[in-house]
Amino acid sequence: MARTKAKDxxxxxxxILKTAAQVFATxxxxxxxxxxxxxxxxxxKANIYHYYDSKDDLLFDILDSYLKSLRDQIVAVPVNADDPVEELKSMLGTILxxxxxxxxxHKIQTEGISLLPEDQQIILKGHQREMVQRLNRILLSVExxxxxxxxxxxxxxxxxxxGMINWYYMWNKTADKEARLKYANLVAKLTVNGVRGLDDM
Incomplete structure (x- = not known):
């Protein structure tokens, strides 16, 4: 008989995922x-193994849950082809x-992905690729x-x-929502104005 899941x-x-992420990062x-x-x-320890067969399985679930959530929020940003600056502001604000x-x-994803089996790496890199492709589409609409x-x-x-967004995260971890959105607006304007000037290169 299959084991039934507890209500909680x-x-x-x-x-477990949140606590394990803290342990792995520390x-x-x-x-x-x-x-x-x-x-x-x-x-x-026996209870941990009720949920996960190994440390790799636990690590994968941490990163899969985190990157899927981030990806879902990014791809849900409304497309605004008429105003790519506003679309980019929304996307970068969402990320921050x-x-x-x-x-x-965020800390363990860089080291952690490469430690996992190839099939799991493919899944996680797929989430990352979708986020990159979303930003690619915005930049293509600019120029x-x-x-x-x-x-x-x-x-x-x-x-x-x-890189600019991750720099801000690294050095401004206590920034509030208003500060994060303000920086997202700065990066959006710098990026769009820079992309529009690429024909001068």
Missing amino acids: HNEKRDH EGLARASMSQVAKACGIS IAYQGMDAE PEILEKDRGMLHATTMSVF
Whole structure:
């Protein structure tokens, strides 16, 4: 007979994911153990294994949940082809607000993805790719004639925008919503004005 899920299964899973992310970020993925996660969660090690067969499975679920949520929020930003500046502001503001409270998850994704089996890496990189493609489409709507012809420039511009957003996250983790939206507006204006000037290069 299949084991039935407890009514609070999802709540306990979410608690494990959030707590484990903190443990992995603090201790480092190589040093962190399932025993440490169980202790931090206030449950037994056996209970952890009721939810996850291994540390890799737990790590994957942390990153999959985080990146899927971020991707879903980004792709849900309304398309505004008539005003790409406003669309870009909305997208970047969405990212910076989504980063709030997700420091541990954000920290472990860089190291963590490469430690997982290839099939799981493909899934996680797919989430990241969808976010990059969403930004690509906005930038193409700003200056299609130049960026359509030079995909290398498009990719460099896209990743530079993510670089600015991640810089802000790294150095302004306590910033409130208003400050994050203000910076998103700055990056949007810098990006759009810069892209429109690419024909001078």
